[in-house]
Amino acid sequence: MSRVQFPIHHTFGPLVTREQWKQAFYMQFKFWKWKNGKEKEELKEELEARFGEHATFFGSGRDALLATLRAIGITPGDEVILQGFTCGVVPNSIHAAGGVPIYCDIDPQTLNIDISKFHHTITSRTRAVICQHTFGIPAEAKKIKTICERRGIMFIEDCAHIIPDDGDKKQMSLLEAEAHAGGIGLHGDAVILSFGRDKAISGVTGGAVITKHIALAKVLNEEEKKASSISMWKIMHLIGYPIRYSFAKFLWKLPLGPILAKAYLRWIRKIGFLVPVLTKSEKQGRVNVLLKKMPNACAVLALQQLKDLHNLNNHRRKISNIYIEAASKSGWHMPEGTLKSIALQKFPVFARDAVGLRRDLKREEIYLDDGWCGAVVNPRNLDQESFGYAAGTCPISEDIAKHIVSLPTHPTMNEEQAKYLVHALRYYLG
Template identity: 35%
Template sequence: MTHLRSSNNMRLADRQDPKNPGSGAPFDELRTFYFWKGRVALYGILKALGIGPGDDVVVPGFTCVVVPQAVRFAGARPIYVDICEETFNLDANQLRSVLTPNTKAIIVQHTFGLAADVEAIKSIAVPRGIKIIEDCAHSMGTLYHGAWLGTLGDAAYFSTQWTKPITTGLGGIAVTRDPEIAKGLAAFEQETISPSFREKCALYVQCRIHQAFFRPSIYWTARDTLRLLARMGLFVGSNSSEELSGLKPDGYEKRMGPLQLRQLKTQMAGLRASCDHRIRAAQAYEELINQIGLTGPTVLEGTEPVMLRYPVLVSDKPRTLDAARRARIEIGEWFVSPLHPLTEGLEQLGYRPGECPIAEEISRRVINLPTHTGVDAATIARIGEFLRNTEGVRCGQVRAQEPVPSYRLANKHFS
């Protein structure tokens, strides 16, 4: 498998769907279905594929807990496979060893917006009649040999949660070209319930607050406050206590509400600009970490990533995150374990400690840097100086060049 360091000079404005020139949307020609959350979209796809008790579904051992939970809620068994250290994505070379006669689908996650090796995975899955479900919760706008992620498998799902390029507060989108899968998704969508009046109102208020007040400098305060409010039932959070404990919440099968649909339509018009901004941010981070001597992501040859977050490996993750909190620097913790955000009790979801050693090691070392539209040259320069000077970040590498001020590197991409 060939890898190249990212040199992403292509702007999303230059990208067009090869089958729909000028569209610029990842799923213009697909049948599309809208749900309350991305995990519900995944659950709907599993149901549409007829996956249930007695079936196995392969899941990368470096994902959010809601992914294997959706598999379990469908009645199937999640089977975990380790990741590639360079790309943070499912390792196709280990795939054959986890397949069983009951394997019905493989969930191909494009972590952080980095494309997984879809062709290598399909070469194993397709001859066996195993379905490919693309997990595009981190990726909207990434190209794989000229094709949009989300159009390469039998079905795919996207997330429009708070942190995503297109955000409706919460939300999930399922897409497919397959008429039979579309028929199953349509039937599932009919069975879903509408968000309650209280949920709609709460989400509306949250979206307005997020748009008006969220800034990188208040990231830690905002994160802690929202998590507290979610535990108190005053905020519509991403994860419920039931899900984190392995239980299917009441009202899980829920569709997207009118407010979310209106926001989605409005924000799709800004997708190109949002993704173009993320590309520039990733380019700036790449130069910074190369100069500092840190390890960042490697991308597959022939892919053009739009990165949701920019992952970096550090020597002491807890120390780095603690320093970032004190310095009011927005740095993320994804993922803290193979089944984020769980740090214990993974066995209840069928994960055996040591089953995915690379994912476990990466979880102990990876942090991620923001690429959203609230990040400007000054923010990136500040993050660069933090990484350059904070104890616990450096892994002992030697700089290959004389240091250039972080602000100068950042300004080059945001001038």
């Protein structure tokens, strides 16, 4: 255990692999490629080959969601169903499109929409459902799709947390793909991807919509053309993210490293050199209705990770297996659906005192606050009502939010760290 590297974390550049660092470093000097370039086209071809459908790009997953809601013609007052225990950007996109978010409670074994409750959330105003595969655990997408078809509801599949590997549908039958990855990405009228910094693959920012409907793809193409470009200044900061976090990790290893690294990160955040994941106004439920284009520089990073997806997901499987072994030995409580995921973005477990656990481990340089704990609409410091959530609507989600602790599985987490974490958790779980 002596070779364990600290910090153990969720958010400290989780997808900044050596390869991504190199790509980001060289991209700093190729400013003519920042906005436009052939890599965005290559990423599109690669995604279309994997999913066998049309892909359009936007500045983030939340923009991709908003573009989709607009493209399917959400009008003021239309209801869009989403699950409890989600990220604030999802209801924000619904609000930005003029819709009303309607929360459906979750199944504690999958952390996804509870199909038995889904029926009760549908009304004559329901136009769409956003079905999330939380942390990569497959939702019951096939069943949801059947209900949507029967009721004339658009089915948006949110794959922000997972892109299945070995899922080239050109070579796999639908049945095989369903069996292989729980049908993730197969059933949605539109499938949303995010290339955010802690997602399935990272371009630091970016998002895509994949759809088999030609008419919908055309409208989305128009939305993509109309979207505004992210400024060169902001792109410079976005592609600087892998470099800045790598430097912080280097500082962490020095004497007084944690103090230096944290001070450095605080400082670059203060001077605006780190682009926040959620802006101040997004946290207040105020929504930017202007769509942004995905910068080519971010496509360069995302393309490299998409090509490496099998290795990235293999790594997640390897780390998850360490937790699964510990869970079965020590009787950890966890959602059963975890075992059905082909690659977990995070490994969820339940603790009686999740807050105390995180607080205690933080003293050992283990940071398990991933922003997905303590609230139905995350992060927990959001004013839930501004995001359309009324307390008591989703009791299971509220309970899960209190007890969930997520363990990192990301590509820069190594096996020694995972084993150390299991050791550190011995007094808290089981």
